[in-house]
Amino acid sequence: MTYDPTAFPRVAVTVDLVVLTLRGGALHVLLVERGEEPFRGRLALPGGFVRPDETLDDAAARELAEETGLRDVPGHLEQLRSYGDPARDPRMRVVSVAYLALAPDLPEPAAGTDAADARWVPVARASGTALAFDHAAILADGVERARAKLEYTSLATAFCPPEFTVADLRGVYEAVWGTALDPRNFHRKVTSTPGLLVDTGRTRAEGRGRPAALYRAGDARALQPPFTREA
Amino acid sequence: MTYDPTAFPRVAVTVDLVVLTLRGGALHVLLVERGEEPFRGRLALPGGFVRPDETLDDAAARELAEETGLRDVPGHLEQLRSYGDPARDPRMRVVSVAYLALAPDLPEPAAGTDAADARWVPVARASGTALAFDHAAILADGVERARAKLEYTSLATAFCPPEFTVADLRGVYEAVWGTALDPRNFHRKVTSTPGLLVDTGRTRAEGRGRPAALYRAGDARALQPPFTREA
DNA sequence: CTAATAGTGTCTTTTAGACACTATCGG
C-alpha cells in the first residue's frame, strides 16, 4: 500500500439493502420507487450514503431501520458484496456495499414515515422487472446467497418469528428454494440437529390437525450435516 | 436511494489482495513491507487505489499483476468482502474492497520491479504477526474463505499448475486444511466426481513409486457431494 | 366418524471411511 490517500479519486460509497421476508408463503423483497432522475419511477433497492463516522455495518443497520420504519429489526443482517462498475451510476463513481437482510414477516412500511415509499414486492415479480442501476444483479446475488446459506446454516430461523413451529421452518425452505420437502423427514432432520431448536414446551393449534410444538432458535449457527437442495 | 451523489462525504476506495499460494507444502501469503507512515516497516497486504475508470475486479487484477510482477497470473481471483471501519486508516476514511487470489507456486517477486518489496510469507507465521491496518482480520477472512470453498468447489485446482496429479491436489487440501487425508479414499472421490478432472493420458514419475496419472482441471466448478473437513 | 396436520418408526439405497489388496516404479 504505497499511495497518498489525500490525493484519492472522487468516489461515493453507499450501502444498498436486499431485505428479504416471507409474506403469505412467498419470498418478498423490500423495494422503493425512485422519485428523481436517473431511473425516476423505477423500483430500486433501499440504500443511502455511508456517513463519515459510522462503520459499513452500522450504515446498513441504520438504513434498514429507516426504510422499514422499525427501531430494532429482528432477523439477520450480513454484508453481501460490493459493486463498483464505473458506469453503474450515470452521475458519478459510486461504489455500493450491498447487504443482505433476512427478517420475519414485517408490517407494510407505514405512510407518513421515512419509509412511506417502500413496499414489499414478491421476488418472483421483482426478478422479472427492470430495476434501477444494477440492482437486479444485486437482488439476484442476494437471493442466491440466501438460498445457498439455508443449506449449511441455521439462517432459516431468521425468517421466523421468535417462536415458531417445524412447519413454519419448513415453509421457509420451501419458499426460498421453491421445492417441496417431505414433512416427516424434515421434522426428523431439524429436531435431531443439536442446538438448532429449543423446545418451549408449548404448542400452537393452527386450524385443524394436531397442534404443533413451539420452538425458539437455538445457539447452533451451522448445520452439520447440511441440507441438500438437489436430491 | 434518495441522495445527492454530488454532495458525498470524502471517501477513498482501495482494493487489498489476499494472495495465497502453496510453497513447499505450506500455505503462503504475499505481503509487502510498508515504506512509509503509518505502520512504516510493518508487513501489509498488497493493494492500492481503484482508478476512476476501472471496475473493482479490474483494479484487483491490475494490482495482482503489478505486485507479483507477472503479466497474466494463473489461478483464481474473487471478491472477498469490504472493510470500512472509520478508524481503519488513521489518515482518512478508506473503504477497502478485499479480493482473494489463489495461485500455483509463483516465483519470488523479482528485485528491480514494482513488486520488489513483496515477498511470500507462510500463513502460519503471518497470522501470528502484527500486520498494518486491519490486514490481519482481512487475511484471516481470506484464509477461512479458501478453506470453506475447498469443501464444495473445485477451487483447489487453482493452487495447482496446469497439469497435476491426484497427489498434488490432495496436498492442496492437506496444506490448506492442515489435516491428513486418506490417499485412497481421496483418489476415489476426486476421480469419481464428473467433470472435475480431465485425464491427459500421460503420467509423471516422482522419484520412487508407481508414476501418477496427470490431469488437467475440468469444467466442474461445484463438488457434488462436497468434501467434509471434520469427520 | 372424516379430514387434516404433527410426529415416530422402519426399510432401502447411497455414501463416507477404514483398510486389504494389486500395480508399477527406484534401487
Added chain:
DNA sequence: CCGATAGTGTCTAAAAGACACTATTAG
C-alpha cells in the same frame, strides 16, 4: 528382492429418502 507411491476392491457404519403408521386436533 524391498520400499515406496499409485490405484482398486470391499466391508461397515452412517445418513438420506420413501413411506407406513400413530397422535391429536376441527368439524
